[in-house]
Structure formats: structure tokens, C-alpha cells
Amino acid sequence: MKILAIESSCDETATAIIENGNKVLANIVATQIQKHRLFGGVVPEIASRMHAEKINFLIDKALEEAQMDLKSLDAIAVTYGPGLEGSLLIGVTAAKTLAKLLKKPLIPVNHLHGHIYASFLEERKPTFPFIALLISGGHTQLVLVKNHFEMEILGTTRDDAVGEAFDKVARFLDLGYPGGPVVESAATTGNEKAYHFPRALIKEKLDFSFSGLKTAVIQKILKEKKEHKQINTADVCASFQKCVIDILLTKSLRACETHQVHKLVLAGGVVANKAIRAAFTGMTEENNIELFIPEFKFCTDNAAMIGAAAFVHYQKFKFKKKNYMVKVNPNLSVLCN
Amino acid sequence: MKLNLKSLTELEQFAQKFAHALKKGSCVTLHGELGTGKTTFIALVGKYLNVTEYITSPTFTLVNKYQGKMEIYHLDLYRINSETDLYNMDIEYYFRKKNALVFVEWAEKLESFYPQEYLKIEIEFGENNTRIFQITAQGPKYEDFIQRLNTVDN
Numbered sequence: 001m002k003i004l005a006i007e008s009s010c011d012e013t014a015t016a017i018i019e020n021g022n023k024v025l026a027n028i029v030a031t032q033i034q035k036h037r038l039f040g041g042v043v044p045e046i047a048s049r050m051h052a053e054k055i056n057f058l059i060d061k062a063l064e065e066a067q068m069d070l071k072s073l074d075a076i077a078v079t080y081g082p083g084l085e086g087s088l089l090i091g092v093t094a095a096k097t098l099a100k101l102l103k104k105p106l107i108p109v110n111h112l113h114g115h116i117y118a119s120f121l122e123e124r125k126p127t128f129p130f131i132a133l134l135i136s137g138g139h140t141q142l143v144l145v146k147n148h149f150e151m152e153i154l155g156t157t158r159d160d161a162v163g164e165a166f167d168k169v170a171r172f173l174d175l176g177y178p179g180g181p182v183v184e185s186a187a188t189t190g191n192e193k194a195y196h197f198p199r200a201l202i203k204e205k206l207d208f209s210f211s212g213l214k215t216a217v218i219q220k221i222l223k224e225k226k227e228h229k230q231i232n233t234a235d236v237c238a239s240f241q242k243c244v245i246d247i248l249l250t251k252s253l254r255a256c257e258t259h260q261v262h263k264l265v266l267a268g269g270v271v272a273n274k275a276i277r278a279a280f281t282g283m284t285e286e287n288n289i290e291l292f293i294p295e296f297k298f299c300t301d302n303a304a305m306i307g308a309a310a311f312v313h314y315q316k317f318k319f320k321k322k323n324y325m326v327k328v329n330p331n332l333s334v335l336c337n
Numbered sequence: 338m339k340l341n342l343k344s345l346t347e348l349e350q351f352a353q354k355f356a357h358a359l360k361k362g363s364c365v366t367l368h369g370e371l372g373t374g375k376t377t378f379i380a381l382v383g384k385y386l387n388v389t390e391y392i393t394s395p396t397f398t399l400v401n402k403y404q405g406k407m408e409i410y411h412l413d414l415y416r417i418n419s420e421t422d423l424y425n426m427d428i429e430y431y432f433r434k435k436n437a438l439v440f441v442e443w444a445e446k447l448e449s450f451y452p453q454e455y456l457k458i459e460i461e462f463g464e465n466n467t468r469i470f471q472i473t474a475q476g477p478k479y480e481d482f483i484q485r486l487n488t489v490d491n
Contacts, residue, residue: 010397082398084398084399137397138397138398157393158391159394160376160396161397164397168371211377214371214372215371215372218370219372222462
């Protein structure tokens, strides 16, 4: 079964063609970072317009890479939430139009499931049940995945998402956009013990809080500036990142132990951070937990992961009729299929 | 009115009073640097308006909606860069809501989209990790509000 998948929930316009859920025949991501960099953030209106400009080109490009034509597709999959409404609409409209014209099933996919299913693109696939740590610009959640599309939220952020904390710290230090990679690269030469930042809620069960950490970093910088001290950006970044890692490791381990599940899946754009990957590899080895991390290119937003989730979704829910009534949902929860 | 809030407890006490003085159809704008506690304040006010879920940062989502004692819209303009963006997100739609309560973070970006009347809260860092709240009424409706808030105070 060959599925064309379309993703346009936030920054990236992406298309992919996936065969039987794990063979990636094409995976195209049009990075919009160049344009956004000028503004220091994601601009929704601009993002929507860029998606509209690129989507047809990206669909053609995917078909070309997979060396096939539209008629040999078996289904069309698309992200319908969560994300920015205007951006989501571009992808959904394109997918609906194609599915209807080709008379093929339309498979709506939850973007967050896409991130979790990125691990199913690997040769070594997770088996159920497993714990998923979902970390991105807009999300920070620990999810117990009992079976395909049967999930339970174990913990969530009470304020800011991890990716947002990286972005805001980067902006405060004038490091540029996107915050994740610039902080990570600055941190490589820094001393992670130079500053001690608070590990909020570390003793509380499985919820997260990153707003206080962001504020602590900002306060520290302001204080040093006031005292005319030289701010060592690398040290600030290294200490901040170490703090984030400590929190993520502690909560993930606690989730595994509390629920007696010794399999952990990392998901979401923040997993592209090398220091985070290394720390999780170490922690899971020490604690006999099986770790699943997607390849770099499947961590940040992409359409291959949407195709992977769509395949299983289609197998499990077997569409009785071709339903083209897909509506975008900007606030979609990980619990919705 | 001007306040110097010395701890999270003091902030919460003030948020409680603030929540009780609020009426439907109000618009509150928040101004202040990263980390001054705009979202934290709104989350605490929400708590006293019977919102049971976590009120999280809308930086990435732009708008979050909650149902408490009344409908609450939490807007964040941090990522907005032009009036065209505001027009495209149909910002005026939220200001027309007569039965809802609207909070706007990074409201200085509203420029010509400011509602006719609103309550302005400016937050600054004070000494020793305190926060200075400067609250001003923009329009007679909110002068009444500040008066109510002062009455609760006594």
C-alpha cells in the first residue's frame, strides 16, 4: 500500500510517499527557516502563504523521487491538527482535493501521533506498551501508549513547552532562530556547572514546568549585566540545557518505573538535540530500559512520520466509506484519533 | 494603581481579588519583558475563575480558549510581527465577544487594533525578584473596575 502524506501544521511544508508503513519512497521537507530567520520567529500568516506556494511543487517532487504517478497511489494522508489553523488548512485542502479526484481514501492524522510513529520507520520497532516522551516547540508530554492509537497522558507541562524555553532563551541571548540548534551549538563549548538553575517540579510526579527556568535564566543575565559582569553565553546555554536534560531524564525514568514499562520512545523536534539523545542513551542503558529514537530527519516535522501513522491507522480503523469531511483542529489532543 | 508584589503568594492573593472584581466582556492587556510573569498571572486569575485545566503559554498556538465561570480567551502576540498578521488572525473577533473575558499578552503589538476600552497591566522586575504591577484604566468602564478592586482591598 502506497500512501502520499502531507504535513503543514507549523513551520514545515512536507510531503512523503510511504509503502506499507515503513518503506520511505520519498521524503521532502521545504525548510522555511530562511524566511523566518528575518523575523526571529514563526509568523503564522507568512507560514500559511509559504505552504500554499510550495505544496503543489512538493507533491510533484515526492512523486518524482518515488518514480510513480498519482494514479498508483492507494491513499492520501494529511495532518489535521494540532497546529496553526491557516497552515493546517493548506495541507488539508490539498489532500482533500487529491483524494476526491483520485477517488482514494483520505486518512486524517494527528500530528502528535506522527511524532510517536516516527520510531516505526526504523528497522527496530517499539512493541507495546511503551512510554513516549513528546517534546517540541508546542508540546511537552509523557504518554503511555498501550496499543496502536490507545494512549493515556501521564504528565504534561503546566506552562511552557521545552522547545519554547529554548526559543525564548535564545532570543534573550540574541542567538537567533530557531532556538534549539543555536543553544545546543553554543552549549558545546560551555561549562554546564557554571550556573545552577532551578529544576521545577522535579519532586512532583510527572508534570513539567519550564516557565520558571526561562525566568531564572533571564534574571541571571539581567543581574550579571547590572553588575557589569561579562556574560558567558556558552556557559549559560550549557547550564540551561543541562537543567532541561535533568528534568526530562528524571520524569521519563519515573514514568517507566511507576508504570512498570521498560520501553521508552522519544518523539518531537527537540529530540534532534544531540546532547539530549546522548543523555537518554546513557540513562536507559543504566536502567535497563529499551530506548527508541527516530533518525534526525524524522524528529523535526516531516511527512514520512505522518505516512507511518496513517498506514497503521488505516489498518486498524478500516475506512468503510471514503470520507472527505476532514476538518482541521488546531487544539487536537494526543488522545484523539 | 501601583503594586509591588514580593512573592508568588502575594501574586496569588492579588490574582484572587482581581478575578473577583472582573466582569464579563472585559479585555485585559499585559505588557512586560520575558519572564515577568504575564502567563503566570493569567493562570492564577483563571484558577479563581474556576478553570480546572492548566492555563499554558499560547506562544505557539497564538490563542487558547478556556471555560471557567465564563469563557476566557488567552491571546499571545509574541510571534506577531505586523498589523497584517493581526488582521489575518481576525483579532477583532475576540474583542467583540460580549460574554467572554479576553487577555492579551505582548499587547503593545496591537497598534491600531487596540479595543476602545481596556485595562492595561504593565509588569516590571523589581528588586530581589519582586514584580511591580502598574494598572491603568483605559476608558470609564475600567475606572470603575479599579475602584471595585480598591474596595475589595479595604
